[in-house]
Amino acid sequence: MQAVVQEIVGQMGNEKAPLLQVLLAVQDASPRNYVSEEAVRAIARSMRVSRCRVYSTASFYTEISLKPRGRHLIRICGNAPCENAGRAAIMDAIQKELGIKAGEITADGLISLEKVSCLGACYKSPAIKVDHQIYGNLTPEEAVAIIRSLREEFSNEHNGSPVGI
Amino acid sequence: MSITDRQLVFNVEGREYVDLDLYRSRGGYEALEKVLAWDPRQAVHMLKEAGLKGRGGASFPTGLKIEMVRNNREKERYIIINADEGEPGTFKDRYIMTHLPFQLLEGVTIAAYLAGISQGILYVRHEYDEPRSVMRDSIAQAQAAGLLGDDILGSGFNLHIELFSGAGSYLCGEETALLSSIEGRKGRPQVKPPYPTQQGLWGKPTLINNVETLSNIPKIIEKGALWYRNLGTNDSPGTKLISLSGDIQFRGLVEVPFGTSFRDIVYKYGGGPKPGRKVKAVNIGGASGVLVPEEMLDVPLEYGACSRAGITIGSGAVFVLDDTRSILDNVSNRINFFLHESCGKCTPCREGLRQAQIIMEKLLEGRAVMKDVENLERYTRVMQNASFCGLGQAAGNSVISSLHYYDQEYRGQCVDGDCLYGEESA
Numbered sequence: 369m370q371a372v373v374q375e376i377v378g379q380m381g382n383e384k385a386p387l388l389q390v391l392l393a394v395q396d397a398s399p400r401n402y403v404s405e406e407a408v409r410a411i412a413r414s415m416r417v418s419r420c421r422v423y424s425t426a427s428f429y430t431e432i433s434l435k436p437r438g439r440h441l442i443r444i445c446g447n448a449p450c451e452n453a454g455r456a457a458i459m460d461a462i463q464k465e466l467g468i469k470a471g472e473i474t475a476d477g478l479i480s481l482e483k484v485s486c487l488g489a490c491y492k493s494p495a496i497k498v499d500h501q502i503y504g505n506l507t508p509e510e511a512v513a514i515i516r517s518l519r520e521e522f523s524n525e526h527n528g529s530p531v532g533i
Numbered sequence: 534m535s536i537t538d539r540q541l542v543f544n545v546e547g548r549e550y551v552d553l554d555l556y557r558s559r560g561g562y563e564a565l566e567k568v569l570a571w572d573p574r575q576a577v578h579m580l581k582e583a584g585l586k587g588r589g590g591a592s593f594p595t596g597l598k599i600e601m602v603r604n605n606r607e608k609e610r611y612i613i614i615n616a617d618e619g620e621p622g623t624f625k626d627r628y629i630m631t632h633l634p635f636q637l638l639e640g641v642t643i644a645a646y647l648a649g650i651s652q653g654i655l656y657v658r659h660e661y662d663e664p665r666s667v668m669r670d671s672i673a674q675a676q677a678a679g680l681l682g683d684d685i686l687g688s689g690f691n692l693h694i695e696l697f698s699g700a701g702s703y704l705c706g707e708e709t710a711l712l713s714s715i716e717g718r719k720g721r722p723q724v725k726p727p728y729p730t731q732q733g734l735w736g737k738p739t740l741i742n743n744v745e746t747l748s749n750i751p752k753i754i755e756k757g758a759l760w761y762r763n764l765g766t767n768d769s770p771g772t773k774l775i776s777l778s779g780d781i782q783f784r785g786l787v788e789v790p791f792g793t794s795f796r797d798i799v800y801k802y803g804g805g806p807k808p809g810r811k812v813k814a815v816n817i818g819g820a821s822g823v824l825v826p827e828e829m830l831d832v833p834l835e836y837g838a839c840s841r842a843g844i845t846i847g848s849g850a851v852f853v854l855d856d857t858r859s860i861l862d863n864v865s866n867r868i869n870f871f872l873h874e875s876c877g878k879c880t881p882c883r884e885g886l887r888q889a890q891i892i893m894e895k896l897l898e899g900r901a902v903m904k905d906v907e908n909l910e911r912y913t914r915v916m917q918n919a920s921f922c923g924l925g926q927a928a929g930n931s932v933i934s935s936l937h938y939y940d941q942e943y944r945g946q947c948v949d950g951d952c953l954y955g956e957e958s959a
Contacts, residue, residue, distance in 0.1 A: 387717030431701030
């Protein structure tokens with residue numbers, strides 16, 4: 369972990385590295401999309417700041433997780449334009465398809481489901497985002513179809529093996 | 534759907550992506566060449582004459598802001614491009630970054646030159662993966678073409694722009710919170726003064742401007758202050774990008790000259806409500822904006838007129854609710870949003886929103902009494918008056934405006950309320 373973090377911090381300028389960008393990069397490098405306790409320690413050491421400082425920043429931002437998440441993240445936009453366009457039905461359908469609730473991870477560790485504040489895609493609400501891709505103008509059926517095909521794709525990527533932390 | 538054949542600032546109707554060659558073939562970067570040959574004071578004066586104001590929500594005069602940084606004695610300075618477009622219902626900066634990246638970069642370069650800045654940071658919200666990658670490419674292309682980096686167009690002027698990603702905090706769109714975020718701290722607002730133009734990033738003078746604001750600059754330089762003033766009204770020159778969403782025929786981005794009425798925005802640009810439906814309310818300015826009824830739509834899009842009518846233009850989000858929608862559901866959604874995004878620094882915002890959420894829940898479940906509605910208004914006023922930053926001050930706008938225009942809906946949900954339209958709220 370220390371080596372991975374040191375490399376990221378080094379690329380960004382060591383002690384002058386911007387902490388928030390380091391946290392995001394460390395999180396992106398983690399297969400479980402989170403910043404572990406070990407990673408926090410490594411960041412603090414590499415950047416010569418206190419762990420408390422690293423936690424303070426990490427815990428403030430919604431997009432940084434201090435707990436393991438799924439390998440892939442499904443985010444459902446919960447703001448008013450999406451809410452009005454049928455966010456609740458989409459959320460229900462996806463929860464049923466995955467067998468988990470918002471904030472949970474599928475048993476195989478593959479997918480996390482999250483409700484987020486706003487994806488900035490109100491021109492095609494209701495919108496969801498899977499990893500880096502936004503899907504909009506969805507019906508619950510379309511949302512489920514997307515999730516189903518992506519889930520299959522993701523499982524093949526990881527050969528169906530259980531996903532470690 | 535051509536509303537106007539006039540050349541505006543962004544000309545978004547074609548939805549086309551303008552790459553560097555196309556941008557230059559249309560006169561792009563001529564404004565930068567011009568400015569590099571001028572006395573910077575002349576160009577700053579032109580921006581002031583044009584009456585360009587910040588488009589992020591605060592509408593501070595841009596020319597004045599540039600001048601404030603320019604006149605600072607400290608030589609280490611920064612320009613920050615605020616692309617933390619967090620206001621729900623807004624997607625104009627997304628559009629500019631994905632379709633008109635070089636217009637933005639030219640604007641940034643001119644502003645930086647005028648203010649004597651050679652280091653820039655483009656702060657893009659975390660959710661915007663696509664805009665971030667387009668901007669990363671565009672910055673590299675501009676550098677390769679000598680339009681960014683060292684010795685821009687052989688003038689000896691340098692500007693280096695780095696990308697910075699937000700991490701899912703609405704509050705970081707507020708300039709001092711944004712600075713804290715870049716400095717690696719929690720994205721909490723700081724007390725002003727000192728303003729960022731005096732002591733900004735790392736304590737140095739910093740010019741922070743919204744994406745839309747900066748993208749206006751090349752056109753003003755190219756076509757002149759008078760052309761720009763003639764686009765809008767005397768009070769508000771130029772145009773505004775409006776993000777249309779909700780229950781209307783056309784959802785998407787439109788460019789509207791200032792002075793256009795909200796009725797035209799909703800009915801002409803947006804095509805009006807879906808067939809058979811009526812407009813019940815229009816939310817102007819995003820989550821921190823107000824909810825107004827159909828009758829208010831004759832107000833023109835103009836800073837002065839809107840301010841007198843109690844409307845906040847904000848980021849230019851226009852979200853339409855038709856007659857099937859519940860006002861209370863929407864207000865409740867706003868409250869939940871702000872409660873999640875509140876940083877918890879000051880008590881009025883942190884506790885006021887929590888109380889507002891409790892009351893909204895009671896109302897939606899039909900357990901509320903009239904006293905609760907009174908308290909809701911009282912708490913919201915306290916939030917508006919006593920919150921530390923704009924988030925708390927604006928969080929109650931949808932509550933206060935909806936209490937004003939739709940108080941029957943609140944009363945109808947109270948067990949002791951005089952239910953005015955019984956069948957809807959039973």
